[in-house]
Amino acid sequence: MKQSKRFIFLICVCLFVFATSCSAATNAEEIKLAKILGTMNFSSKNEILNNKNQFLQELKAVLDNDSDFLLVLVDKTHFLQPDYVPEDLIPLKKNDLYNISRNDLSLRIPVEKALQVMSRGAKKDGITLLVSSTYRSYDYQKKLFARYVAQDGEALAERYSARAGTSQHQLGTAIDFGSITDEFAETKQGRWLYDHAAEYGFSLSFPAGYEDVTGYMWECWHYRYIGKEACALQKKWFGDIQQYMMEFIDAWTRED
Ligand SMILES: [Zn+2]
Numbered sequence: 001m002k003q004s005k006r007f008i009f010l011i012c013v014c015l016f017v018f019a020t021s022c023s024a025a026t027n028a029e030e031i032k033l034a035k036i037l038g039t040m041n042f043s044s045k046n047e048i049l050n051n052k053n054q055f056l057q058e059l060k061a062v063l064d065n066d067s068d069f070l071l072v073l074v075d076k077t078h079f080l081q082p083d084y085v086p087e088d089l090i091p092l093k094k095n096d097l098y099n100i101s102r103n104d105l106s107l108r109i110p111v112e113k114a115l116q117v118m119s120r121g122a123k124k125d126g127i128t129l130l131v132s133s134t135y136r137s138y139d140y141q142k143k144l145f146a147r148y149v150a151q152d153g154e155a156l157a158e159r160y161s162a163r164a165g166t167s168q169h170q171l172g173t174a175i176d177f178g179s180i181t182d183e184f185a186e187t188k189q190g191r192w193l194y195d196h197a198a199e200y201g202f203s204l205s206f207p208a209g210y211e212d213v214t215g216y217m218w219e220c221w222h223y224r225y226i227g228k229e230a231c232a233l234q235k236k237w238f239g240d241i242q243q244y245m246m247e248f249i250d251a252w253t254r255e256d
């Protein structure tokens with residue numbers, strides 16, 4: 001009898017150790033997390049530090065689920081190579097789900113699929129989305145930026161246009177919708193996207209009031225596809241600011 005009790009006790013200990021090793025963050029992960037967050041400055045980071053296990057579980061699910069290219073950090077100091085061209089670009093054709101403003105638009109296949117799903121959702125609410133700009137090559141972006149510099153001067157151009165190699169459009173996962181002006185925010189399309197894009201995996205890259213963080217003025221028309229789970233992670237842990245999440249993920253995956 002005594003022996004069987006001891007045996008049951010041992011089994012319980014084993015189960016407990018097994019269960020905690022499955023769900024808990026390792027020491028190394030906790031140190032890595034604290035180290036990265038120590039270099040970052042955003043208000044919700046204490047939430048992460050206070051809920052490390054939960055956060056790491058959700059982070060890992062996103063990193064396991066999403067293709068790497070969806071979560072690549074591209075900003076003023078993180079460049080894409082001039083010869084970086086996504087391998088699965090497909091041209092956007094005239095269709096019943098969304099409108100296109102020109103005939104030379106293209107997106108990566110999973111992004112176009114997600115756009116279809118989102119457009120179906122918008123249609124249900126009586127809204128047809130207009131796609132105005134999508135993939136841009138390095139050379140195209142170079143010409144575009146030079147044109148804006150000639151028009152507005154370098155300092156101003158830097159605030160609303162990306163230098164070649166630093167544009168999310170080169171990823172083939174970013175879309176500019178509608179008029180590409182501030183007025184878009186107050187249109188039906190603009191409002192619908194603001195409220196619902198994340199449900200379909202599209203994240204607003206340059207929100208209002210965050211120029212010092214993103215490097216760009218507010219762009220109510222520019223959405224980047226990162227996947228639904230990543231959008232939820234962004235909202236829950238990063239104050240819904242894409243730049244914070246991308247910087248964090250960049251640091252996290254770099255340290256592996
Ligand atoms: Zn854009």
